[in-house]
Amino acid sequence: MADLQNDLRPSATAGDLDDLAEPYPDDGVITAESYEPVSDPDDAPMVRAHAILAAHPVADGYNGLPWALKRLSYYDLELGEGTVGTDVPRLRGGHVGALFWSLHLPEGFDGDRAVGATLEQLDLAKTVARTCDDGLRLAATAGQVADARNCGRVAVLLGPAGAPAIGDSLGILRQLHLLGLRALTLTGVSWASEAGLTRFGEEVVREMNRLGVIADLSGASAQTIRRVLSLSRAPVLCSRSAARAIRPHPVNLPDELLAELGAAKGLCLVPLTAEQTGPSVRDVADHLDHIRAVAGARCVGLAGTYDAGSAHPQELGDISCYPRLIAELLRRGWEEADVALLTWGNVQRLLRGTDFTARAARQRRAPSPAKISELDG
Template identity: 65%
Template sequence: MADLQNELHPTAEAGELPLEAPFEETPYACDPLERARELLTDHPVADGYGTLPWVLRGLPWYDLELGESAVDTDIPRLREGQVGAVLWALRLPGDTAEGAGGDAGRRAVAVTLEQIDLVRAVVDAHPEGLRAARTAGQVIDARNCGRVAVLLGPAGAPALDDSLGVLRILHSLGLRVLTLAGTSWASEAGLSRFGEEVVREMNRLGVVADLSGASDATIVRTLTLSKAPVLCTRSAARALRPHPDNLSDELLSALGRAKGVCMVPLTADQTGPALTDVADHLDHIRAVAGPHAVALSGVYDSPAAHPEGLPDPSAYPHLVTELLRRGWPDTDLTLLTWDNLQRVLRNADFLSRAARSRREPSTARLTELDGGRG
């Protein structure tokens, strides 16, 4: 897919310096950690996956503004880690994660709606630290006001209950990302005809496809079909660690060519037990897919163990410090922490506006396109 954001890197006119030159020449402190913090001041971390809403469901009381020891994520730690935006996943319990219709599908819808309601309540209760956002512009507005932008998603595909109408309702409530896995129409066999229609409707709405946890066949077909760039919200390099949610070099290259983004999870099982292991994955994906195709996901407040040195969101500056030591240029670091996710959101918004002028809401049904298989 052609990059619709070429205007972000205009060609310099004769006699002008490239836009990157003054940025690269900005004087930084000699201390690497202080330099990392200075860089994150203008380009904070956009964290691609956290499950705080799921954890908060089980707490009788919490205060994220003052700090909350029962969770990994609170506002003091987000500020310490210089996090500017978070994607809060809408998890499904194990008994609905593989559901595709019927009672399981209805439970998935209900659980997802309950978490959306909870996220709204959390944001409303912490107006000095958090702000709800749906678009790339609203994310920027939240950052400029000193708030952490909260975006909804990814939600699991079973939460649609095989209905494009439910997809539209979830989008109207703020859903920005949907994981394409765990259903009959996004399975090991790839996307069915109905699954392809789901992707087209997601493009029309501006809902970004998340391919972490999807089969290789689903990933390949979605990259071909989707007009908007996709995310892998919690995937690392399979060449370095053979986790089922990690991506092969072939898939990483295809993701880079499609202008998608692989958001590397800070989990020991997917990246390794140490901060340097995470940096190894970031190095590898940058080399294979390109610097425009890599970003970060804390995966905090999940059952996963985190690498030593990265226990919670406050540790992000230390990871950036390690990358500075490895010679990452400032331009690549700003893509990693902030710009790549913003580009995906902007492209999805732009394509959605164009698609809505050409395409009516889809009325396709699973039974019509796939013969009711489930």
């Protein structure tokens, strides 16, 4: 127990990785200096958008397909499925190279029910991906995402799941990770609340760093966000947050938190939903412009939120519509290097940083034996 108490001191776990030369390696990350523009002799924004996306596809950070498919008795994602917004033809039409499949549950799921429902979604997601192996491939690391793309497949990463899915147990977190869970949203539980992280919540974040599970902070309180930013040695994610300065939605982030997220090398994925970003493609672009200006080009990405029960802006009705958004950004003068970071490079950096931190942490830290009853009781 003494070892555990030492681990819980803020200076202890934080310092373990500080002696490493480069905690967030940037090898292969696209920069303005290294990016070679795609030839576009016609200089038409849509033509340029397709050309850029062919080289640097979209890594979509939030897609609700697993839960949407639970309602269907039959579907065919390979040939096309009109009852959902995501299928293989539309993924290819939108130049999507990777996407996170959300394992979030409807409100009211908690305890054993949340754990069981999350396991069922994991099982369904794996079954769907394996059934559609001509178009989809399961991935858990940055290398596997790149391999899937090189093989002409769309990489599928599992998560985020809601924090109730771990049932206040680090053992369940470890088992979900073994089953493929890649991200966990830190809301809806006693140990990550409006008051911030409890001692057990801090231990959850440390264990996530050790395993390689990304901390998703969309919807978390400002206190929780700031504590995770100071505690986590891996980059963090806001899987579906836009700019509150433009649209005052509670899940959107104020400028001060966006700036802190950018300083911590985190990533804010802007959702393509009318409720959070506005009713038009221009509104979405306004959020992307704002976040890039406040937090930096390396802090912004895309979250389609397709098949998650949300209404989408005009011209962005399904996952094939990404070229329309990229064309709008090009009309606004976005450099091609920044577009490439937005669509692909920033998520790859996040995944590499998470993998790097996990490998280093596992050399220094054994699986945590912490229990919520001991730390928060």
